[in-house]
Amino acid sequence: MSYSDKHKIKTCTMQLPVRLLLGPGPSNLHPRVNQQLTSSMIGYTDANYYTVMDETMELMRYLFQTDNHFTIPISGAGTAAMETCVSNLIEPNDKVVCLVSGFFSDRIYQMAVRYGANILKVDKQWGSWFSLEEIESALQTHKPSLLTLVFGETSTGVKQQMEGVGELCHKYNCLLMVDCVAALGGVPFFVDQWKVDACYTGGQKCLSGPPGISPLTFSDAACKKIATRKTPVANWYLDTLLLGQYWCPEYNFADGKVVKSDPPPMRKYHHTTPANLIYALRESLILLVEEGLDNVWARHQAAAIQLYQGLESLGLKPFVNELNESSEKGGRLFSLTTVTIPEGVDGKMVMKYLLDNFNIEIAGGIGAFAGKVWRVGLMGFNANPSNVKLLISAMSDALKANGYNN
Amino acid sequence: MSYSDKHKIKTCTMQLPVRLLLGPGPSNLHPRVNQQLTSSMIGYTDANYYTVMDETMELMRYLFQTDNHFTIPISGAGTAAMETCVSNLIEPNDKVVCLVSGFFSDRIYQMAVRYGANILKVDKQWGSWFSLEEIESALQTHKPSLLTLVFGETSTGVKQQMEGVGELCHKYNCLLMVDCVAALGGVPFFVDQWKVDACYTGGQKCLSGPPGISPLTFSDAACKKIATRKTPVANWYLDTLLLGQYWCPEYNFADGKVVKSDPPPMRKYHHTTPANLIYALRESLILLVEEGLDNVWARHQAAAIQLYQGLESLGLKPFVNELNESSEKGGRLFSLTTVTIPEGVDGKMVMKYLLDNFNIEIAGGIGAFAGKVWRVGLMGFNANPSNVKLLISAMSDALKANGYNN
Numbered sequence: 011m012s013y014s015d016k017h018k019i020k021t022c023t024m025q026l027p028v029r030l031l032l033g034p035g036p037s038n039l040h041p042r043v044n045q046q047l048t049s050s051m052i053g054y055t056d057a058n059y060y061t062v063m064d065e066t067m068e069l070m071r072y073l074f075q076t077d078n079h080f081t082i083p084i085s086g087a088g089t090a091a092m093e094t095c096v097s098n099l100i101e102p103n104d105k106v107v108c109l110v111s112g113f114f115s116d117r118i119y120q121m122a123v124r125y126g127a128n129i130l131k132v133d134k135q136w137g138s139w140f141s142l143e144e145i146e147s148a149l150q151t152h153k154p155s156l157l158t159l160v161f162g163e164t165s166t167g168v169k170q171q172m173e174g175v176g177e178l179c180h181k182y183n184c185l186l187m188v189d190c191v192a193a194l195g196g197v198p199f200f201v202d203q204w205k206v207d208a209c210y211t212g213g214q215k216c217l218s219g220p221p222g223i224s225p226l227t228f229s230d231a232a233c234k235k236i237a238t239r240k241t242p243v244a245n246w247y248l249d250t251l252l253l254g255q256y257w258c259p260e261y262n263f264a265d266g267k268v269v270k271s272d273p274p275p276m277r278k279y280h281h282t283t284p285a286n287l288i289y290a291l292r293e294s295l296i297l298l299v300e301e302g303l304d305n306v307w308a309r310h311q312a313a314a315i316q317l318y319q320g321l322e323s324l325g326l327k328p329f330v331n332e333l334n335e336s337s338e339k340g341g342r343l344f345s346l347t348t349v350t351i352p353e354g355v356d357g358k359m360v361m362k363y364l365l366d367n368f369n370i371e372i373a374g375g376i377g378a379f380a381g382k383v384w385r386v387g388l389m390g391f392n393a394n395p396s397n398v399k400l401l402i403s404a405m406s407d408a409l410k411a412n413g414y415n416n
Numbered sequence: 417m418s419y420s421d422k423h424k425i426k427t428c429t430m431q432l433p434v435r436l437l438l439g440p441g442p443s444n445l446h447p448r449v450n451q452q453l454t455s456s457m458i459g460y461t462d463a464n465y466y467t468v469m470d471e472t473m474e475l476m477r478y479l480f481q482t483d484n485h486f487t488i489p490i491s492g493a494g495t496a497a498m499e500t501c502v503s504n505l506i507e508p509n510d511k512v513v514c515l516v517s518g519f520f521s522d523r524i525y526q527m528a529v530r531y532g533a534n535i536l537k538v539d540k541q542w543g544s545w546f547s548l549e550e551i552e553s554a555l556q557t558h559k560p561s562l563l564t565l566v567f568g569e570t571s572t573g574v575k576q577q578m579e580g581v582g583e584l585c586h587k588y589n590c591l592l593m594v595d596c597v598a599a600l601g602g603v604p605f606f607v608d609q610w611k612v613d614a615c616y617t618g619g620q621k622c623l624s625g626p627p628g629i630s631p632l633t634f635s636d637a638a639c640k641k642i643a644t645r646k647t648p649v650a651n652w653y654l655d656t657l658l659l660g661q662y663w664c665p666e667y668n669f670a671d672g673k674v675v676k677s678d679p680p681p682m683r684k685y686h687h688t689t690p691a692n693l694i695y696a697l698r699e700s701l702i703l704l705v706e707e708g709l710d711n712v713w714a715r716h717q718a719a720a721i722q723l724y725q726g727l728e729s730l731g732l733k734p735f736v737n738e739l740n741e742s743s744e745k746g747g748r749l750f751s752l753t754t755v756t757i758p759e760g761v762d763g764k765m766v767m768k769y770l771l772d773n774f775n776i777e778i779a780g781g782i783g784a785f786a787g788k789v790w791r792v793g794l795m796g797f798n799a800n801p802s803n804v805k806l807l808i809s810a811m812s813d814a815l816k817a818n819g820y821n822n
Contacts, residue, residue, distance in 0.1 A: 011606045013709055013713075014481055016477075016483070017475070017477035017482075018705050019471065019705070021702045021705055022471075024455060024468060024698065029459070029462070031457060035688065036457050036688060036691065038457055046430070047692055048451065049430060050432050051442050051443075051444055051620075051626075052433065052435050053442065053779075054442070055779075056433075056435070058433060065425065068423055069423070071423035077422070077423075085496070086491055086492045086653060087491055087687040087689070088687070088688065089653050089686075089687040089688075090492065090687070093651070093653045097651075117652075124651070125650065173417075198417065198419070204417070212688065214688055220457075220690065221689065221690050221691060222629075222689075242530055243530070244650055244651075245530070246495070246502075246527040247495050247654075248653075280495075281493040282493050282495075282627040283627065284627050284628025284690075284693070286626045287690070287693070289430060293430075296427045299425070302424075303419055376685070
């Protein structure tokens with residue numbers, strides 16, 4: 011055997027511009043979070059690492075507003091956390107209702123199909139959300155063991171109303187799974203008070219952290235469902251029975267009921283967790299604690315309202331009409347705003363202008379919204395008055411440069 | 417709904433010791449790799465990010481010594497890369513041969529079971545490897561479409577001999593999947609010359625990088641197998657047909673044959689990839705290029721031989737007898753050495769002594785080797801003469817402190 015130089019490309023320095031990321035994520039990392047990425051590597055059985063794990067789990071309970079014991083970070087993108095829910099909570103032929111009115115709610119549906127679910131897909135126009143009546147009707151019709159929805163839909167900028175949804179699901183003996191990727195840590199969300207059974211987010215949205223690590227929480231009811239599966243989870247990497255033996259071995263749900271052992275059994279290695287990302291996530295959560303979630307939510311709301319006013323001054327409109335500042339109602343998602351592209355304006359050219367002239371990234375629409383909207387994210391650290399000021403002023407230039415004068 | 421302060425733990429600074437990580441991984445990050453973790457975040461559709469992706473893929477071809485077009489990093493631990501192979505290359509009822517003689521080869525088997533494979537598990541004593549005769553016998557008996565093995569078994573310190581294995585598999589119309597997690601970038605390995613169809617490693621071993629990002633390569637034959645599946649991959653996050661549309665859309669194998677499109681179609685978003693980890697991986701690979709893989713291999717071999725001599729001076733012995741410096745033969749794995757714990761010595765106390773007094777981490781045995789061996793990793797950046805000197809000297813103290821005098 012002989013060594014080959016064939017793919018030995020010339021070494022070069024990585025050329026990265028410094029962007030202000032005001033799209034649907036990733037957002038800019040908070041400097042303190044960024045710094046923690048380089049904290050010293052230690053082994054996955056080091057007692058000091060166990061402390062970091064325990065602290066991170068407790069901080070995530072604050073983020074989720076839950077007492078759920080099973081609250082762990084998944085070693086992958088938000089999509090991996092989504093798949094953790096789907097693969098663990100669904101057995102072949104289980105009845106599932108998927109509420110679909112956007113790109114990511116449809117992704118849940120596509121995943122659930124792969125795990126052999128018997129699915130009632132309730133399609134609704136992109137940009138809308140579901141009423142309690144519509145949800146109850148689906149529960150009555152299909153009698154599912156799991157209902158899935160997206161709370162903050164990144165593709166449409168819509169917030170699903172949550173008040174009463176959990177009660178309704180439980181009334182019909184159904185678990186409730188909620189995608190919170192674009193919203194958690196930016197918009198009020200209450201896992202326990204809203205009786206949500208499975209919920210997750212990603213590091214790179216409202217947490218101002220790196221992508222690749224994704225907080226997830228399961229209620230005891232969700233854990234029991236998994237503990238009483240007839241078939242093993244068809245996904246080894248994301249099997250929460252195995253993950254639980256590493257993250258929270260004192261919380262045993264492998265035997266069909268939830269038992270807390272004291273003293274806890276030894277942690278059991280599953281995979282090498284991404285320590286650097288966990289250090290960063292921990293710091294993201296400490297920033298939330300320092301500021302206070304209630305203040306964080308207020309800051310996101312203020313930035314969003316400043317954005318709406320700025321858009322209006324440019325003659326632009328958010329795509330979602332209903333504002334609904336109340337946390338219980340559906341409507342606009344404060345962390346991600348879809349903006350209608352005015353007729354005659356080339357949305358891509360405006361985005362290119364912002365990027366080329368001001369290093370500001372906003373995104374275009376995807377799926378059914380391609381070409382129809384811009385997507386503006388004001389998430390985490392980035393949700394502040396200066397960024398909105400800058401964006402509106404830069405948008406004004408970009409619109410003029412593209413022949414649009416309001 | 418009301419906000420709760422319940423899990424708002426007191427903020428505190430993370431307490432991390434600075435360890436010399438001489439276990440089975442994670443290894444210490446090279447300082448240049450560590451630094452790249454904090455390079456500026458950009459969007460996953462940014463042209464500058466596409467350049468980073470393309471460079472990383474080409475650098476990985478150098479690492480794997482392959483021309484394989486489909487050579488991408490998986491967004492997860494080495495176990496996620498393992499599952500990418502298993503979930504994509506196996507359909508329900510496919511015949512598979514799993515060669516098992518250690519913890520990680522058994523993990524492949526456990527995963528394959530979950531994907532409904534019809535498996536011939538060829539068990540051999542831990543610490544041994546497989547001969548061509550044994551492999552041919554399994555191929556003849558079971559007529560599998562996939563054979564799986566581990567090249568560098570972290571649990572036993574054994575290197576599987578590779579010469580002729582690929583030819584044999586292909587003679588029987590079978591694909592060859594090889595786990596290289598503990599070896600790649602430290603020990604000679606030749607994907608193309610050895611005719612390996614699927615291969616992967618992790619960032620945190622011989623690449624001196626962070627865990628959570630895992631290089632993977634598929635041969636054209638593997639891609640064709642996936643393109644002609646009768647059922648979708650039962651794993652959305654790790655579906656290489658979808659991942660390929662983002663990483664290498666010009667390389668289309670979705671229609672049953674491998675076609676290179678020119679000009680390439682647009683990249684299609686799949687999930688938000690862990691940019692910080694990809695920056696770091698790119699730097700790990702550039703370090704390999706700068707030093708030259710042949711020199712890197714020689715450095716790992718020299719460190720291992722220095723370790724063997726040092727162990728001998730302490731009256732200790734590597735568990736694996738056969739040395740076999742030739743890259744084609746099985747025997748000791750230079751990057752990871754299992755050391756027999758002498759009778760009467762408490763292996764855990766020695767490890768604790770090294771950790772408490774010198775901040776040096778080595779590991780104990782797992783599975784069938786629990787309590788029988790220590791595991792010493794000299795991987796990547798850590799494979800250097802100073803570390804071996806220090807370890808042997810510290811081991812000498814640790815042994816004396818535990819009543820062992822050779």
